[in-house]
Amino acid sequence: MNKKLFGTTSVLALVAIAGCGGGTDTQDSADAGSIVIQGYSGVFQDNFQKAVIDPFTKKFPDIKVTYNGMGNSADNLASLRSAKSAPEADVAIMDLSVSDTANKSDLFQPLDPAKVPNMKDIDKRGQVDGNYGPAVTFDSLVLIYNDKVNPAPTKWESLWDPKYKGRIVVPSHPDIQGTGLMLIENAKAGGDYSNSVDPGVKRLQDLAPSVQTWAPQPDQYTLVQSGTADLAIAWNARAQFYADESKGKMKVAIPDDETIFQINTINLVKNSPSPEAAQTFINYALGPESQATFTDTMYYAPTNTKAKPSNAALGRTAADPKKIDKVLDVDWTVVAQKRDDWTQIWRRQILADS
Amino acid sequence: MTTALHERPTKTIPPPAEPPRRKLRGTVLALTVPGLLGMLVSFVLPLVYLLRMSLKTGDSSGMIEDTVSFHSYAQFLTDGYYWKMAWDTLLLGLVVTFFAILVSYPIALFLVRTESRFKGVLIALAIAPLLTSSVVRTYGWIVLLGNQGVVNKTLQATGLTDHPLALVNNKVGVYISLVEIMMPYMILALLAGFGRFSTDLEHAAASLGANRWKVFWRVVWPLSMPGVLTGALLVFVLTISSFITPRLVGGGRVFLLATEIYDQATATLNWPFAAAISFILLALFGFVIVIYQRALRRIESQ
Numbered sequence: 001m002n003k004k005l006f007g008t009t010s011v012l013a014l015v016a017i018a019g020c021g022g023g024t025d026t027q028d029s030a031d032a033g034s035i036v037i038q039g040y041s042g043v044f045q046d047n048f049q050k051a052v053i054d055p056f057t058k059k060f061p062d063i064k065v066t067y068n069g070m071g072n073s074a075d076n077l078a079s080l081r082s083a084k085s086a087p088e089a090d091v092a093i094m095d096l097s098v099s100d101t102a103n104k105s106d107l108f109q110p111l112d113p114a115k116v117p118n119m120k121d122i123d124k125r126g127q128v129d130g131n132y133g134p135a136v137t138f139d140s141l142v143l144i145y146n147d148k149v150n151p152a153p154t155k156w157e158s159l160w161d162p163k164y165k166g167r168i169v170v171p172s173h174p175d176i177q178g179t180g181l182m183l184i185e186n187a188k189a190g191g192d193y194s195n196s197v198d199p200g201v202k203r204l205q206d207l208a209p210s211v212q213t214w215a216p217q218p219d220q221y222t223l224v225q226s227g228t229a230d231l232a233i234a235w236n237a238r239a240q241f242y243a244d245e246s247k248g249k250m251k252v253a254i255p256d257d258e259t260i261f262q263i264n265t266i267n268l269v270k271n272s273p274s275p276e277a278a279q280t281f282i283n284y285a286l287g288p289e290s291q292a293t294f295t296d297t298m299y300y301a302p303t304n305t306k307a308k309p310s311n312a313a314l315g316r317t318a319a320d321p322k323k324i325d326k327v328l329d330v331d332w333t334v335v336a337q338k339r340d341d342w343t344q345i346w347r348r349q350i351l352a353d354s
Numbered sequence: 355m356t357t358a359l360h361e362r363p364t365k366t367i368p369p370p371a372e373p374p375r376r377k378l379r380g381t382v383l384a385l386t387v388p389g390l391l392g393m394l395v396s397f398v399l400p401l402v403y404l405l406r407m408s409l410k411t412g413d414s415s416g417m418i419e420d421t422v423s424f425h426s427y428a429q430f431l432t433d434g435y436y437w438k439m440a441w442d443t444l445l446l447g448l449v450v451t452f453f454a455i456l457v458s459y460p461i462a463l464f465l466v467r468t469e470s471r472f473k474g475v476l477i478a479l480a481i482a483p484l485l486t487s488s489v490v491r492t493y494g495w496i497v498l499l500g501n502q503g504v505v506n507k508t509l510q511a512t513g514l515t516d517h518p519l520a521l522v523n524n525k526v527g528v529y530i531s532l533v534e535i536m537m538p539y540m541i542l543a544l545l546a547g548f549g550r551f552s553t554d555l556e557h558a559a560a561s562l563g564a565n566r567w568k569v570f571w572r573v574v575w576p577l578s579m580p581g582v583l584t585g586a587l588l589v590f591v592l593t594i595s596s597f598i599t600p601r602l603v604g605g606g607r608v609f610l611l612a613t614e615i616y617d618q619a620t621a622t623l624n625w626p627f628a629a630a631i632s633f634i635l636l637a638l639f640g641f642v643i644v645i646y647q648r649a650l651r652r653i654e655s656q
Contacts, residue, residue, distance in 0.1 A: 072620075074620045074621055074623055075620060077416070077623065078619070078620065078623075098416070098623075101416040101417060101623065104417060105416075105417060105418070166501075166520075171606075172606045174617075174621045174622055175621070212523060212605070213523040213605035213606060214605060214606025214607060215601065215604065215605055215606030217493070217496060217602050227502075228500060228501070228502070336416070337413075339416075339622060339623075340413075340622055340624060343617075343621075343622055344435075347435070347609065348435060351606060351607055351609075352607075
């Protein structure tokens with residue numbers, strides 16, 4: 001019996017030792033260590049690697065950076081949530097409406113302003129209370145269309161043109177592209193989203209019969225490029241990037257009327273294994289130099305007010321000085337709280353039987 | 355599920371000659387320990403975690419409160435919208451199962467009866483779709499059923515319709531692609547079931563004056579019932595728990611229990627609600643298995 005007990009405890013002890021090992025062997029300081037970043041996969045990852053991580057590792061050769069691609073912000077949050085007791089990631093990049101939930105669930109920790117001095121130069125739209133991770137990219141909602149669409153659309157109104165019935169793609173709420181279109185139409189009709197989104201919902205009900213799909217597969221960029229759909233709402237950065245790749249088959253219109261920003265924040269994971277090196281990286285990613293490079297590479301509008309991207313690239317973002325006044329002020333904390341209610345409204349009043 | 359399948363009347367098995375000795379029983383128990391441990395870690399514990407999660411409270415911003423309440427269950431059960439969703443899911447399962455039997459039965463019967471020397475190859479071909487992921491096959495259907503797909507182009511070319519029919523991004527597309535995706539499972543189950551009876555019975559029936567239809571209806575069909583029922587259960591369960599195909603082909607318009615669990619878990623971030631729906635779906639499975647067992651017993655007693 002004693003022998004058995006001994007055997008069991010020694011196995012348990014071995015398991016415990018094995019569980020503790022790994023990860024903690026490298027030391028962490030402001031200019032040495034090893035960090036793991038979790039963010040969007042695909043073209044975002046490719047370009048972020050090229051424009052931010054590669055120059056960073058050149059500047060800080062003793063910090064090893066690993067990028068873990070995630071499908072979307074919710075996947076990212078789910079992965080952080082399940083690893084809460086022993087996080088592997090140090091830095092997470094995700095949408096503000098999701099990072100707000102993560103901040104409140106104690107998954108992220110505030111940054112030290114002394115270690116991330118670039119924080120103070122971030123545009124006021126991208127500041128987050130309590131020194132939590134601020135905005136690292138601004139993106140905006142745009143229209144994409146294929147080369148057969150004539151004349152080129154300049155306003156959201158084109159979506160309601162009966163000519164395009166069955167040829168429209170709108171990713172539905174809770175994808176924030178759908179949310180964004182609702183907020184834009186709501187504001188144009190004089191509504192205030194913190195009270196009611198009825199005017200916006202009414203407009204989308206009118207649009208519903210024209211919509212080919214609310215859940216484009218694999219995404220709206222592919223559908224418009226291949227000619228399966230004519231018009232879609234989309235994110236500017238990816239749209240500009242794919243428009244260049246499609247050699248004129250797909251085009252982007254930044255509408256003349258209101259639009260919304262999509263904000264990605266860069267966050268420090270709570271109990272991150274290497275918080276010092278991680279904050280060095282966050283500071284670099286928020287710096288004017290990497291902000292300008294990322295805008296030049298992938299057309300995300302810079303969040304750092306001191307960043308100087310090329311005029312050509314800036315002109316293809318909603319941060320263009322001529323367009324920035326048209327960006328609606330959206331409080332993503334409020335949007336996050338309304339997410340579920342709005343999902344129910346969309347389901348029952350817009351998507352059902354459309 | 356497996357226990358359900360094996361809980362058949364055991365009257366044909368003779369009782370053991372002598373009761374098993376203590377030692378033997380101990381060995382048997384010891385031998386099952388690794389399996390039981392595996393089940394505990396990979397099945398029971400996650401289920402307990404899920405049950406605990408379903409009793410927490412989630413709010414719309416994705417925050418989870420550590421409570422013990424039936425809030426999420428109440429939210430589902432008091433809302434007619436979700437009852438309709440459960441009904442739609444059940445209906446999808448039944449209709450897909452029906453059509454899967456309808457199209458798979460002749461193929462399976464042919465495969466069993468054929469005396470071609472390519473029989474093995476033909477059977478392999480019928481089951482080959484299982485080798486590709488259902489995601490790939492679903493994308494195939496998106497292309498085939500699309501406005502410029504081969505189905506719509508053919509209909510328009512033959513003048514049957516003058517504008518493309520909406521066959522994808524809606525329920526119709528989900529039904530069509532699920533039937534095809536479930537066919538190989540159905541064929542496999544039917545093939546296993548057909549192995550049980552010989553053609554002699556049919557010849558006997560024919561010699562007694564039954565026409566071909568009667569032979570099928572009175573002899574072949576009843577004898578193939580076990581295979582049909584196994585296939586039906588398999589396809590039904592796979593259908594009501596499938597979420598990839600409804601998501602990809604549904605165009606964001608088709609809401610089922612499985613897609614709802616996915617949406618609640620990954621988009622709305624309401625994990626407790628997602629967990630509660632999972633248990634409700636589990637209850638639905640249980641209900642179906644009970645009915646299935648009853649049906650099986652009745653057929654075997656005939």
